[in-house]
Amino acid sequence: MSILTQLSHWATTLPYWEQAALDKIVAGVNFTDEDYDELLQYLLEDAGLTKPKGQRPTLGFPKDADASAQPAAPVRLIKISNLQNVNALVPGQTLSFGPAMTAVYGGNGSGKSGYARVLGCAGFTRGDREVLPDVTRPIDETVALSAHIEIKDQTGNRVIHYQIGRECPELGSCYVFDSTSVRVHLTASNALSFSPAGLSYLTRLAEVTDKVRACLKARVDKCSEPHNFDALFHGDSKISEMIASLGPDTDLEALRQIAALTPEEKRRIDELDIEIARLRARDVSRQVADLKQRVEDLNLLAGRLCEIQDRLSEEIAEEIRQAVKAYLNRQTAAQRVSVDQFRSEHFTQTGSEVWYRFIEAAKALADAEQTPDAPYPQADSLCLLCQQPLSPQARDLLLRLWALLEGEAQEQLAKAQSVLEEKRNALQELDLDFFDDQSVSYRHLQEHDPAVLEKVKGFIAACYVRRGQILAALADHSTEIALSPLPESGVKDVELIAQSLRAQLDDLQEKDIAAEIVKLEQERRDLQHRALLGKHLPEIEEYVKKRIWARQAEKVGGSTRHITRKHNQLFSQLVTDRYIELFEQMLKDLGRPLKVRVATRGRKGEVYKQIVVETDPSAPADMATPDKVLSEGEKRAVALADFLTEVALDTFSSAVILDDPVTSLDLEWRGLIASILAKEAKRRQVIVFTHDLPFLYFLKQRCEQELVDIVTHWIKRGDQDDRPGYVFLNNSPALERDYRKPTRAREIYAKAKDAPAAEQEALLRDGFGALRTCYEAFIIFELLNEVVLRFDERISPGRLKDVVCDRSIVEKVVVGHERLSRYIEGHLHSDTLGAQKPTPRTLLDEIEAFEALKKELRGLRKAN
Structure with missing residues (x-):
């Protein structure tokens, strides 16, 4: 029984929408959004989630399905040329390929891998598909990475203008192996690269049905999007709580009943508006806040008045008189005690201000001229003014003048002066500008008690005068301070007004009008929300119904598990067992005991394989991975065996391209790999890029033994420009x-x-x-x-x-x-x-x- 026949029988067990999908796949339909919508419609109809649109078409596989399941005829690579912007490869080169074996020799950095990567990007590879531009030169974004690849297929020779990075279906049957393929083949779980004719229908069925499920999920997600009804229902209420929790479990009948208002309830909304407005007109909270502010400002005013009264009192004036008197006394004492010793009949200004400034200037100049080890004056010093030698008497006079400046009487005088400065500063810093028409207390007195206002203003004005009198006495060092009297400050009046306002405040706060307003507003809100619910009930009901539909739709559609199961059953019959058999034979052909095997598993209509090490059950799984157990040479040999097994099993593969396949292998293994590839070249085109001279020799020798035609080329770096990629056709060091x-x-x-x-x-x-x-x-x-x-x-x-x-x-x-x-x-x-x-x-x-x-x-x- 053919695969297609088995699929036809199996399809009868599928739901109609999956049968319809398989029918379209076998018919070769190029799926569009309309096809996916049609399949989704069938799925929803079967689940009772939508109404049928009409008569469903009769399904049946086409008669030529077996023919359509056959892969396309293989292609043969003829040559690759005109590489543009690929690595640093020199342009204008052509690399041709023979029908059987082609060996391309070149040293490291000669440009071999550049050509191999272009073919890997165009064909099938598990390795490196990235092709870079020439990074040693300025990047030209306008020049695309491209190459001309000439092939031969059932239609004849033709050239593919291949833009690197895009798919190239014509070379899908060309398998490429390079150094980066080793890790992927060895450690990754890879989907098998092909399927027998007909099995691809199941892989495609898994993709199509998953796309339909994705379309279904998109609809479910659309119906499950959050609503914005919350914006309609401001404030807390029973209705707003119900709206916030809208979903598939919402009781629509309960919503309908709550949304229906009686005529009495509608009239009650208007009554509540009037009653709330009446209570709010009293605005108790605003009155309370206003009274609090007035009381606070009046208390502050009383405190400030008391402060300035204290700081400009007679007692303060007396303290200042005593401080001035002390200053004058100390000044006289300093002059009398210290200056008399310097008086002379030749000078009249001794002890005067001018005289003091003179000796202070002399001392400052002496300090500047002297050194730490020779203070001025010394026995041999010169006069600072006339520059004549100082006599002992002159030196003694200077030392006594310095002592005068540093004496105790002078220090006491400075302290007295400091006391006067402190008192002057305190008076100047006294704020008398705090009471103006912008303050709350000023406006309150102006509105309710102008007499007290004038009293306070008069007191502050008198304080201005008194402060000026005291400052003038301080400036003149006068002990006679003529103080004008201070009128009554008004403090007691202000305090009485503040007490009266405090009593009003206490009375207002005892009345809980705000609570009454809150209660009435809640009643009104509940009624308004019910009315609003009735207005938007159709939209809300539609939203709830969508959520109910979405929850039901989440449970339909199923998965691809049954497709994978059928695929695995057929794949195991046709491929998996054969794959394992070929892989094990390939390991035997390598001639060494490599204890590895292939494990397979299915997923979404595909079979995945992975190379595992045969270990003792006691060995931890993460310790016994191939990349940890095998040597470098064994890793490459096993990965190459896995690659060649895939190629051997795919009878429609056209070409095998290998980039340095025997790195890390010894001579014996290189000879074995050369023999395997020579035999492979009898079945399909083999292209080998290598820098390994012994391996090139083995390839040529084995091809001669197997009677396989071999073409050899040489890729080198330029002798003049050192650029890689110069191709010398039909030439190599192993063609002796x-x-x-x-x-x-x-x-x-x-x-x-x-x-x-x-x-x-x-x-x-x-x-x-x-x-x-x-x-x-x-x-x-x-x-x-x-x-x-x-x-x-x-x-x-x-x-x-x-x-x-x-x-x-x-x-x-x-x-x-x-x-x-x-x-x-x-x-x-x-x-x-x-x-x-x-x-x-x-x-x-x-x-x-x-x-x-x-x-x-x-x-x-x-x-x-």
Whole structure:
């Protein structure tokens, strides 16, 4: 029974909407939003969540379904060229591919991986798909990363203008393996990369039904969005609580009953408006706040009046008189005690203010001129004014003047002066501007008791006068202070007014009018909310019904579990067992006991596989992962086995591309991998990028053994610009046998004869390089008679008997090889030599010289 037949029988067990989805998939329908909406309609109809739209179509798979299930014919890669903005690869190169095996050799950094990544991005890979532009140059966003990939399919040859990063369905059957693939193959759980014909319908069915479920969820989410009815019902009420908790459990009948108001209840709303307005007109809370503010400001006024009365009292004036008197006394004492010793009949200003300033200036100058170890005056000091030597009497006089400035009487005078300054500052800082028409207490007295207002204003004005009188006495150091009398301050009057207002405040606060207003407002709010509910009841009912529908819809639709189960059943029959069998055989072919196996599991219509280590049950799972247990070489070998198993199982795979597949493998494993790939090339195209010279040699050797055509190319960095990506077709260091004859050189000579000058130079360079390789092959196969071959395990001593060691032959080989080196790109030439351009005739002469050398050696061998 075919897969499609089994699917047809199984489909009869599915709900109608899934049957319809499978029918569309098999028919090859390109699903649109309308198709998903149609399937969702069937799902909702079956669940009783919507009304049927009409007659449902009859379902049936098309007759050509088996044919439509077959994958497309495989393609063959012809060449890749015209790489644009890819890494730092030199542009204008072409890399061609043979129908069986293609080996591309190049050292590290030569550009191999750049080409491999482009193919990996276009084809199927579990490794690195990212292709970067040339980051060593300014990034040009207008130049897209692209390449021309020529392929051959059932329609013939055609070129794909591939923009890197986009899907390329034509190369979907090309499998690519690189270094980053190792980790993914080894440690990740990967979906198998293909399905047998027909099984893809189940994978697609899982995708389509999941999309329908996503559409259903979007509708459920839409119906479950939060409402905004809360904005209509301001304040707390029973109705606002019900609105806040609207949902699928809301009792719609209870809402309808609450929303119906009687005529009496409607009239009651108007009555409540009037009653609340009447109570609010009294505005008790505002009155209370106003009274509190007035009482507070009047108490503050009384306190300020008391303060200024105290600070401008007769007692304060007397304290100031005594302070002035003390100052004058100390001034007189300081002058009398200290100045008399300096009086002279020659000077009249001794002890005066001018005299004091003079000696203070002299002392300041002396302090500036002296040093710490030589205070002024010393015995040999000069006069600060006349600059004459000081006599002992003059020095003594100066020292006594300094003592006068630092004496105790002067210190007492300074303290007295400080006391006067403190009292002056205290008077100046006294605020007398606190009472004006902007203060609450001023406006209250102005409105209710103008007499008290005038009394307070008169008192403050008198305080201004008294403060001025005291400050004037302080300025003159006068002990006679003529104080004008202070009128009554009005403090007692202000305090009596504040007490009266306090009594009014207490009386108002005993009345709980605010509570009554709150009670009436709540009653009105309840009625208003009920009326508002009635007005918006249809919208609210619609919202609740949507929520009820959403809760029911959440329970329908199911999952893809039954699809995955059927897929796994068929997949196990057709693929999984075969996959495990092939993987285990691949491990045996590698010739070493690698204790790993493949574990599989299903998910959403796909089978996932993962490589696991065969361990003792006691070993922790996280300790026995392949990346921890296996060596580097074993990791790569196992990952490569997993990759090749996938390829082998997919009989429709077109090509295998491997980028440095044998890194970390020893010579024995490299030889085995080369054999496996050579056999693989009999079934599908194989392209190998490698920097491993022994592996390249093994590939060529195994392909010869398996009679598989192999094409080899060489990718290098430029000798002049050091840029990677220069491609040399049909060339490699492992083609010694192909260069036993100068056939390649003669082919290039034939092309170069008639080529344009620009092409001719490149052709001649390749021709000289090919002939130079012939000299190297001559050494291995002719001169040394294949006694020792590169990368061969055995030496052939028996071939020594035919070795001819002729000094002249050796000299001709060395000279010829060196001469050819002048013409190839890999060497630096002198300016003189560089000016002598070789011609096709030069190449022909070199070819004939090489053939003559071979003929000479064979003649010598026959003679011996």
